[in-house]
Amino acid sequence: MANYIVGDIQGCLDELQLLLQQAQFSAEQDTLWVAGDLVARGPKSLETLRFIRDLGTAAKVVLGNHDLHLLAVANGIHPVKKKDKTEPIFAAPDGPELLQWLRRQPLLQEHDEFVVAHAGISPMWDLATARAAAEEISALLSGERWLWLIENMYSNMPDQWSADLKGIDRYRYIINSYTRMRFCHPDGKLDMKCKLPPDQVSRKKLLPWFELKQRVALDKTVLFGHWAALEGYRSKQIIGLDTGCVWGGTLTMLRWEDKRYFAVEALQY
Numbered sequence: 001m002a003n004y005i006v007g008d009i010q011g012c013l014d015e016l017q018l019l020l021q022q023a024q025f026s027a028e029q030d031t032l033w034v035a036g037d038l039v040a041r042g043p044k045s046l047e048t049l050r051f052i053r054d055l056g057t058a059a060k061v062v063l064g065n066h067d068l069h070l071l072a073v074a075n076g077i078h079p080v081k082k083k084d085k086t087e088p089i090f091a092a093p094d095g096p097e098l099l100q101w102l103r104r105q106p107l108l109q110e111h112d113e114f115v116v117a118h119a120g121i122s123p124m125w126d127l128a129t130a131r132a133a134a135e136e137i138s139a140l141l142s143g144e145r146w147l148w149l150i151e152n153m154y155s156n157m158p159d160q161w162s163a164d165l166k167g168i169d170r171y172r173y174i175i176n177s178y179t180r181m182r183f184c185h186p187d188g189k190l191d192m193k194c195k196l197p198p199d200q201v202s203r204k205k206l207l208p209w210f211e212l213k214q215r216v217a218l219d220k221t222v223l224f225g226h227w228a229a230l231e232g233y234r235s236k237q238i239i240g241l242d243t244g245c246v247w248g249g250t251l252t253m254l255r256w257e258d259k260r261y262f263a264v265e266a267l268q269y
């Protein structure tokens with residue numbers, strides 16, 4: 001029994017299946033942890049949703065920003081982005097069922113030794129706060145007010161965490177931290193604009209969220225995706241797995257037990 005954690009799939013199902021074959025993944029014995037962004041720019045977003053959903057308990061998924069945006073598009077809140085290839089989902093007979101399944105996925109998944117979140121975990125949070133914050137959003141997404149949340153989540157503010165945040169301000173900060181975060185200002189405020197590699201940014205102005213001096217240390221390794229410009233990041237406590245398959249890079253997966261990495265080159269794009 002092994003645990004495999006894969007970076008952003010973004011509809012690159014053929015590469016995922018090659019990766020699982022390479023690792024000899026068994027849905028009967030192993031668990032696939034998916035670090036968000038199942039859909040968007042790749043050619044098989046619909047098929048990816050079906051495949052991951054059909055893995056049942058062998059898959060543990062967290063939501064990414066593209067997954068949340070898909071829910072907004074499906075409900076007429078925003079138009080389809082030009083580069084997204086998600087329209088087949090809306091025309092599919094099982095599309096509504098897949099979208100209902102998707103919105104019930106969490107922002108945080110947890111193992112005894114690691115946690116998985118799409119963009120990472122706010123450097124201001126300890127693990128208990130991170131769990132509680134993720135559960136707040138899951139409760140809303142699974143409840144009657146989920147469309148209200150999806151419609152009102154689009155904002156870069158507030159950019160600073162406070163336990164006193166309430167209502168939509170609180171929910172926006174939580175969603176942004178879990179699904180959009182890359183850099184922070186030295187005072188801990190989130191920066192939602194810069195997508196560059198860290199070595200192209202002045203460290204006096206911006207720092208990767210995981211390098212912030214005041215970051216709360218967690219007792220588990222954080223595995224995340226979202227930041228293709230990192231081209232993967234590996235340390236003992238922080239592992240980035242988005243290696244930009246949909247941009248012509250690779251799809252990367254880690255087997256936790258022996259820390260072996262598997263990678264498949266993009267087939268197209």
